[in-house]
Amino acid sequence: MHRVLLSCKSVDDARFIKSYIETELPYEVVLSFDPKGIEAALKARNIHLLMMQTGNLAAQDIAYARQLRQNGFVYPMLMITDAIGDTNVEEMSEKHKIYFLERPFELKALKGLARKLMVSKIVPQQVYRRYRTNLTATLETFISGEKFHTHMFNLSRGGAYFEANKKPTMQVGDLLRLKVHLADMDREHHVHGRIVWQTHKGHAAGGFGLGVKFMKSTDIYRKLLDKM
Structure with a gap:
């Protein structure tokens, strides 16, 4: 079974998204609420997609995602963010397999993107400032x-x-x-x-x-x- 690691700042958001994904898609969702939990889960389990919830996207969020790449995590990452800002999302998706979904979004958009990231090698990145x-x-x-x-x-x-x-x-x-x-x-x-x-x-x-x-x-x- 494919497995998603979901890291959220809000427990309510985490439970809601976990329930939705596990209901709509044949994926198991593992929850984490801080960097230590993310790193522990990546070491203990086979994770095929990492979803991380942020506020307004900051430089440290990108730096942390790239650090996970350097530490050996090779599967796609999806950052759920309130504002992308000036981040070069095309470069991040093409070179590092880091993708972005801005809030507000429809749940079916999250479902479709998660499924594409699991099965596709190339996923087009939509940009909305x-x-x-x-x-x-x-x-x-x-x-x-x-x-x-x-x-x-x-x-x-x-x-x-x-x-x-x-x-x-x-x-x-x-x-x-x-x-x-x-x-x-x-x-x-x-x-x-x-x-x-x-x-x-x-x-x-x-x-x-x-x-x-x-x-x-x-x-x-x-x-x-x-x-x-």
């Missing part, structure tokens, strides 16, 4: 009309990351109207999206975290019609 923000935002569900006040901490072309002071009743898959308050410009920006993941303890300010993927208005209304 992410920007750190700290803007207030109001999220409203299309179905129930519930509104929730949040802070938006990360923004990319494809989605954004939000934290709320308490857990909303919104669920993964819910369709949203998003109202972002641009204080400096004294205006608001409106977009649509869908919740693709949640976490009880967010990485930015410790609130309840929500990953949202942006959607076109036409796609939103098509999905709403499908539910009728």
Whole structure:
């Protein structure tokens, strides 16, 4: 059986991702929460894919991944990160088999990438630049009309990351109207999206975290019609 070593900062995230991968893919997932645990697991078990959760990608994260390469780990690595920054991801994937997945992402994207890394020699690396923000935002569900006040901490072309002071009743898959308050410009920006993941303890300010993927208005209304 193929085996994944998953290293997370959050116990809740680790358990959720482990459960999802072991349910959706024929892989065993081993958990670790610090570098010592990673190194011990690599020595004790045959690991075919290493997944490491980081915050905003930092130089020390890359240095540690390359150190593992120098120590003899030859299988692919996937770094789940909030922002890639200026890292040359093409070079890292081509030369070192180190790949990146930016949050927010859909679980099926994680599933597909994990499967490709297990069976393929070459995996194309997608690049989406992410920007750190700290803007207030109001999220409203299309179905129930519930509104929730949040802070938006990360923004990319494809989605954004939000934290709320308490857990909303919104669920993964819910369709949203998003109202972002641009204080400096004294205006608001409106977009649509869908919740693709949640976490009880967010990485930015410790609130309840929500990953949202942006959607076109036409796609939103098509999905709403499908539910009728």
